Amino acid sequence: MADFVEKASEKITKLSDEQLERLLNTVREENKIYDSIIQSIPSGLVIVDNNWCITKINKSAKRYLHFFHLHLIKSDPVWNLIADEEVSNFISFCAQKQNTNTNEEFSIVSADDKARFIVVSILPLVCDGKIAGTIIFIEDITAKRQQEILMHRMESLKSLTNLAASVAHEIKNPLGAISIHIQLLQKSIKKCREGDGQLPDEKFMEKYLSVVNEEIENLNKIVMDFLFAVRPLKVNMTLSEPDSIIEKSINFFMPEFENCGIEVSVNLQGNRNRLLIDEKLFREIFINIVQNAKAAILSSKKSNGKLAINSFIKNDHYILTIADNGCGMDEATCSRIFEPYYTTKADGTGLGLTTVYKIVKEFRGEITVNSELDEGTVFTVQIPVPQKETMLLEE
Known part of the structure; x- marks a missing residue:
């Protein structure tokens, strides 16, 4: 049909x-056919001219991104019409730098008020061998991201079998002690009733009952530890800049460290890479480790307390290191610091670093600790950088 139109137009x-x-x-x-095809495509499609004004937009693009002032599409560049600030800034940056064949992943709230993960690709529109504009292609990868999160949680459940076996073993000892002391108490009561009919004195009974109560508390602690270990976190995963979260947190605790005479040095990677994380929980990771570092420095009673915070990208991972020159830990302590209720502090709950470990694992990351007694400690957190879904040819 296109050949017919072309030949007819020549004559x-x-x-x-x-x-x-x-x-x-x-x-x-x-x-009509071409327009129907464009409107039927499940991915978002926005075509702009060389001035970045919209010439064509399909329904999916409007659904994924909230556009306003569409009556200005002939005069305003596309980034002025997009409500999402991050997407708008990305397209504006690509226009200014004349970047094409590039893409970026975003977490957004679509027009139907649902949280989605999308990949926005910037592609050149070529006509007769010349650049006639730009194609903005929007792909919804929400299902894939949610599946990845679900698979990660399913993998985490594999360790529950061993954990349940350990808990069952731990419960046996308190139950055995309770059973023995109740039997001894029953025998004493029976013996007294068969004799003069009087119960043993209170001190005699309290001796057994206090042991029973202690063991019941131990049982309760074991059960609570188990529930804490297996209870899933409430996670709201979005694409966020970790360094931005760290900078805000540093401003919050810096006066406290200055008052304690602790020198804080910060060296963040600066590329503003975004990670698939929960901002609130990532802040909890950072604050918890930093507070532990402060306690270690103060307990060492060193006059030159130092805390070093560094971040960088390596092997497709965002790496955060938090180092202090505090009291440090021996090898035995290092091997247990992420266990529930294990603490070296007199007033500690033993849940802080366990929570940190759980959160890092929820982010599909890893956390390690290196420490030397009386020298200091280094915590290293590694979180994968989301890989771009669209493979593009070089221009």
Whole structure:
């Protein structure tokens, strides 16, 4: 059909009115088909001219991104019409730097008020060998991201079998002690009743009952530890800049460290890479480790307390290191610091670093600790950088 239109247009001056009408109808039908195809594509599609003004937009693009002032599409560049600030800034940056064949992943709230993960790709629109504009392609990868999160949680459940076995073993000892002391108490009561009919004195009974109560507390602690270990976290995963979260947190605790005479040095990677994390929980990781570092420095009673915070990208991972020159830990302590209720502090709960470990694992990351007694400690957190979904050819 396209060949027919092209050949007919070459002889347009020789066409009769009837042939011209037929040609126009053919062109109209082709445009309807092309428009139907564009509107039916499940991915978002925005076509802009060389001034970055919208010439074509489909329904999916409007659904994924909230556009406003669409009556200005002929005069305003596309980034001025997009409500999402991050997407708008990305497209504006690509326009200014003339970047094409590039993409970026975003977490957004779509027009239907649902949280989604999308990949926005910037592609050149080539016509007759020349750049005639730009194609903005929007792909929804929400299902894939949610599946990855679900699979990660399913993998985490594999360790529950061993954990349950350990808990069952731990419960046996308190139950055995309770059983023995209740039997001893029952025998004493029975013996007294068979004799003079009087119960043993209170001190005698309290001796057994206090042991029973202690063991019941131990049982309760074991059960609470188990529930804490297996209870899933409430996680709201979005694409966020970890360094931005760290900078805000540093401003919060810096006066406290200055008052304690602790020198804080910060060296963040600066590329503003975004990670698939929960901002609130990532802040909890950072604050918890930093507070532990402060306690270690103060307990060492060193006059030159130092805390070093560094971040960088390596092997597709965001790496955060928090180092202090505090009291440090021996190898035995290092091997247990992430266990529930294990603490070296007199007033500690033993849950802080366990929570940190759980959160890091929820982010599909890893956390390690290196420490030397009386020298200091280094915590290293590694979180994978989301890989871009669209593979693009070089321009």
